[in-house]
Amino acid sequence: MQLYTLGGRTGSNAVANHVDSLPTVASSGAAASSGAAASSDSSVSTAAAKILFSPAGEKGSGLSGKVFARFVMPEDWIALASIPGASVASASVQSTASPSAETVFTMRSFGQKVRQWLNGYRLGYWPQEKGRVRSEAYKNPDGFIEVTPDNEDTRVSEHFRLRDFVSHDQKDVWPKYVVLREPLLDKLELVIEDLNDHGVNAEGLRIRSGFRTPAHNFAVRGEGSARDSRHQFGDAADVYIDQEGNGKMSDLNGDGKVSFADVKMILDAVERVEARYPELVGGTGLYAYSGRSGPFAHIDVRGTRARWVRGVYRGRSRRVVRSHKTTPKISKALPASNTVTRSASTTRGRTSATPE
């Protein structure tokens, strides 16, 4: 196990918000997905945190056994550092971790953010800071993972590196900060595994958009897009499967075209994964058409089931339209059979839906 830590200590006010995550680590040695445990107190998430991240062995952690990162708060790190066999490295050390090695990232506390900023990186304001908390899952994240040129290539799970989840704005600003939760990595790995098991080569599953700073989320949001997007909470990713390495969604079902039917295969995998692992339940949205990477699927681990469809795919007899304004409550009404629904307000002609 390799530990990345930051030099600075967090302010006491920030620590006070996270004391409940410490006993989990101290008593069990588990990594405790501190984000899940502290910011999402629903019974599902808390239970999942305890089950999901057992002490690292030869393989990775999580239900998939393919998660190779833990994101912990400074006070958690103190407990982790006392685990026999743990080695400590500073954040400036280039990762030389072997594929099976786990990396522990110590986060900066949410309380270190000053207005919209953290250390010169613009984050913006989370919904809770503006007085909106839909549920426990929408509380402020615990903290931020610092991303530097030295650690951005660190593998966080079998198929992904830290850099895959960085917000797309502020390309030239370093260090950057990311919110990322282990259950998302776990779910993505399980979806890849499920597709592979069902004869769909998903090794090329790519992250189109992972974490989005609230500032960036606000900048890219369009009509009807998600003000409270899960991308701000580090448990959502927009993905596509690129089998040819051309940066676009592939024709997964081999019908000669890249269409909604292909991203629906990702949804089918999510349904199977959630049926098997209810603790990873969350939202899945299908975007039938969007410019540069083609159709894609949004996957998140919000803790409650949500489903939606957006976008128009031209050239098919069945037109796919946006089903509903997306809220968990409404989306839950969508049937598990993934029926494409229509609503009165179509988004015909829209070519670039802003992802949830």
Ligand SMILES: [Zn+2]
């Ligand atoms: Zn999304």
